[in-house]
Amino acid sequence: MPAKTEIQIIDEGHAIAIALPNGTKQRFHAVWLRDNAWDETTRAPGNSQRLITLGDIPVDTRISAAEFEAGMLHLTFQPENRTIIYDPNWLAGHGYDGNQSKASGWTAPDIKTWDAGLNASIPIGDFGAVSRSQEALRDWLYGVRRYGFGKLTGGPVESGALFKVAELFGYIRETNYGKHFEVRTEVNPSNLAYTGLGLQAHTDNPYRDPVPTLQILYCLENSAQGGENMVVDGFRAAERLREENPRGFELLTRYCANFEYSGSAGVCLRSRRPMIELAPDGELVGIRFNNRSTAAITDVPYEDMADYYAAYRRLGEIIDDTSMEVTFKLAPGESFIVDNTRVLHARKGYSGAGSRWLQGCYADKDGLLSTLSAIELQDRKAA
Amino acid sequence: MPAKTEIQIIDEGHAIAIALPNGTKQRFHAVWLRDNAWDETTRAPGNSQRLITLGDIPVDTRISAAEFEAGMLHLTFQPENRTIIYDPNWLAGHGYDGNQSKASGWTAPDIKTWDAGLNASIPIGDFGAVSRSQEALRDWLYGVRRYGFGKLTGGPVESGALFKVAELFGYIRETNYGKHFEVRTEVNPSNLAYTGLGLQAHTDNPYRDPVPTLQILYCLENSAQGGENMVVDGFRAAERLREENPRGFELLTRYCANFEYSGSAGVCLRSRRPMIELAPDGELVGIRFNNRSTAAITDVPYEDMADYYAAYRRLGEIIDDTSMEVTFKLAPGESFIVDNTRVLHARKGYSGAGSRWLQGCYADKDGLLSTLSAIELQDRKAA
Numbered sequence A, B: 001m002p003a004k005t006e007i008q009i010i011d012e013g014h015a016i017a018i019a020l021p022n023g024t025k026q027r028f029h030a031v032w033l034r035d036n037a038w039d040e041t042t043r044a045p046g047n048s049q050r051l052i053t054l055g056d057i058p059v060d061t062r063i064s065a066a067e068f069e070a071g072m073l074h075l076t077f078q079p080e081n082r083t084i085i086y087d088p089n090w091l092a093g094h095g096y097d098g099n100q101s102k103a104s105g106w107t108a109p110d111i112k113t114w115d116a117g118l119n120a121s122i123p124i125g126d127f128g129a130v131s132r133s134q135e136a137l138r139d140w141l142y143g144v145r146r147y148g149f150g151k152l153t154g155g156p157v158e159s160g161a162l163f164k165v166a167e168l169f170g171y172i173r174e175t176n177y178g179k180h181f182e183v184r185t186e187v188n189p190s191n192l193a194y195t196g197l198g199l200q201a202h203t204d205n206p207y208r209d210p211v212p213t214l215q216i217l218y219c220l221e222n223s224a225q226g227g228e229n230m231v232v233d234g235f236r237a238a239e240r241l242r243e244e245n246p247r248g249f250e251l252l253t254r255y256c257a258n259f260e261y262s263g264s265a266g267v268c269l270r271s272r273r274p275m276i277e278l279a280p281d282g283e284l285v286g287i288r289f290n291n292r293s294t295a296a297i298t299d300v301p302y303e304d305m306a307d308y309y310a311a312y313r314r315l316g317e318i319i320d321d322t323s324m325e326v327t328f329k330l331a332p333g334e335s336f337i338v339d340n341t342r343v344l345h346a347r348k349g350y351s352g353a354g355s356r357w358l359q360g361c362y363a364d365k366d367g368l369l370s371t372l373s374a375i376e377l378q379d380r381k382a383a
Helices: A030-035 A088-093 A116-121 A127-132 A134-147 A161-167 A234-244 A246-254 A302-320 A365-382 B030-035 B088-093 B116-121 B127-132 B134-147 B161-167 B234-244 B246-254 B302-320 B365-382
Strands: A007-010 A015-019 A025-029 A062-069 A072-078 A082-086 A124-126 A149-153 A181-183 A199-202 A214-222 A229-233 A257-261 A269-273 A276-278 A284-287 A325-328 A335-339 A343-347 A356-363 B007-010 B015-019 B025-029 B062-069 B072-078 B082-086 B124-126 B149-153 B181-183 B199-202 B214-222 B229-233 B257-261 B269-273 B276-278 B284-287 B325-328 B335-339 B343-347 B356-363
Touching (some): A007 A062, A015 A030, A015 A062, A025 A030, A025 B302, A030 A062, A030 A072, A030 A082, A072 A088, A082 A088, A124 A127, A124 A134, A127 A134, A127 A149, A127 A161, A134 A149, A134 A365, A161 A214, A161 A335, A199 A302, A229 A234, A234 A246, A234 A284, A234 A302, A234 A343, A269 B365, A302 B030, A335 A343, B015 B030, B025 B030, B030 B062, B030 B082, B072 B088, B082 B088, B124 B127, B124 B134, B127 B134, B127 B149, B127 B161, B134 B149, B134 B365, B161 B214, B199 B229, B199 B302, B234 B246, B234 B284, B234 B302, B246 B276, B246 B302, B335 B343, B356 B365
Parallel strands (some): A124 A149, B124 B149
Antiparallel strands (some): A015 A025, A072 A082, A149 A335, A199 A343, A214 A335, A214 A356, A229 A325, A229 A343, A257 A269, A276 A284, B007 B015, B015 B025, B062 B072, B149 B335, B181 B356, B214 B335, B229 B325, B257 B269, B276 B284
């Protein structure tokens, strides 16, 4: 237990400096501490939602007393004259003093970028196991979060089975393509996906905002020649571009591209977003890459357009590089899921005797990540 | 028709300079022109999707000849040695030469920010009219795109009627709250929305990524005291903050906040996004503001946290300022829709005799904007 001397009230009570259980010494502002109180008048018991607004906290909130009692930190706030108790372990996990800015294009700690080397260890789950066992489901979802895709084997060979995959973790996103769509050769196709053409690796629906963040493709028939599926980690591709050509990377993050689809009656979808999307602090958060639906790019000034196009071309070359691709041919009852904000998917052309029939649907990552986080939280509590 | 002398091949054929029908003179790069060709080998007839990738276009693409014939621009590309025809009016609408960078926080031309002055002219539609008439639907959707919200009156007073509103333009987004949710007082509520408490103006589900971009709230009973709905334009609030305190505005755009909800079993939703979201070129594209679900903010360095909190507080004060709010009390059969990436909604507390029962659901903007754009496109073609 830290001694009382390990807390100092600083800046006239507007902050404290404290030695934390993780061995760091950090400063916290009084207003931040007051806003993040967990007492019953600040947070609703049961659902933990905050009951007060920032406006309910006095502007000149200061700390007048700070001490440890039984391992917990007791802070007294003025002018409210209230003492609130904090867990130093919670503070150790939520410190913000000494944050270092990160390199543009950093990725979150729970993801790992990959290339063709992953062919030997594709994240894979068994449909029956993940349906029955929370542990198997957790392991499979963990792989999807980490690698941005995952395969599922041993599922039923029946139309609509893809919905059962979505139900494992969340909810489908219905669009103008329906609750699901049939991926097989059509006459007069509304989308080139419904032909036998090979498709360059792409993310789906970049012309939609928000894009569907997950896609499930489920195989029902696959006896045609060709038609293998490929996936490419768009984040790794962006990292490679950044290493080779930092200015090109920066151009693809700084300027918005345009995307458009209006292949069916009553549909006119357009978006204006960058091909490589960063959070404001440089985290790599999204890839939009789709040759079929990229519209005229008009937000790049003339002076930067040649370099922008060179970077766009190079990103495509990296994506097409076979050293980047993980390839598999789905058997009936097999499916895969991709994080459509990160992982590109492709298919090789197919033709000849036999048939190829996949069903696809969109879903969203919030449900998947929530399901995984809730299982992980439960595991930690049980541990 | 421009004379031939009004086209110049420049930069050794890597670009042209051209006098356009709109009176401007603009340069276009050869590779950009080739990529944006509309001939049948570049774009699929019918669905207009691009058939080629950038890799199919030679690296050293140059223009060897440029001339007008019958008002159309004929460009010959090398080394392909192909002549492709361009409409100068299309080029006039897609020029990128002379783009000016805009001030941080600019808004798209098809939206208009507002404050309480809009109370006199709330965008409103009649349920029957918008269901029957494409023109009435267009006008109502136009208001929703422009102002980020719209009211609908005269709808059926029956459970599930809110789905009929969503069907006017798109698709609902199912979440852990269901396809829809009941907004009325509950015992042991999983969310404070299901109590009689007043709620500060907020955007919904900032802890979800992507957030639901639209919300529909549909009234079935409203005889309780109070319970009025309010909406506030978050974009206008951000503009006010920027005018008063440019540094505070910048801090709320530059650093991510954290949001969290884990009020029900199996649900643990978290996101890390800024309260004021800009596109990389400074366009204001999103507001996330919700006192109930804001988690500890840990991505702001100690040195900036006090100013960040001051800006967060001031943004809340602006949002709470009655000069910003549009208020109405829904009658049974009335509903409203908000762009949840922009417009905050609130409700006043309610109690006493009588009842209040709303149903809510989420949907997405892509469908709404697509439906509106498709009608507008049809109107232009018919004109």
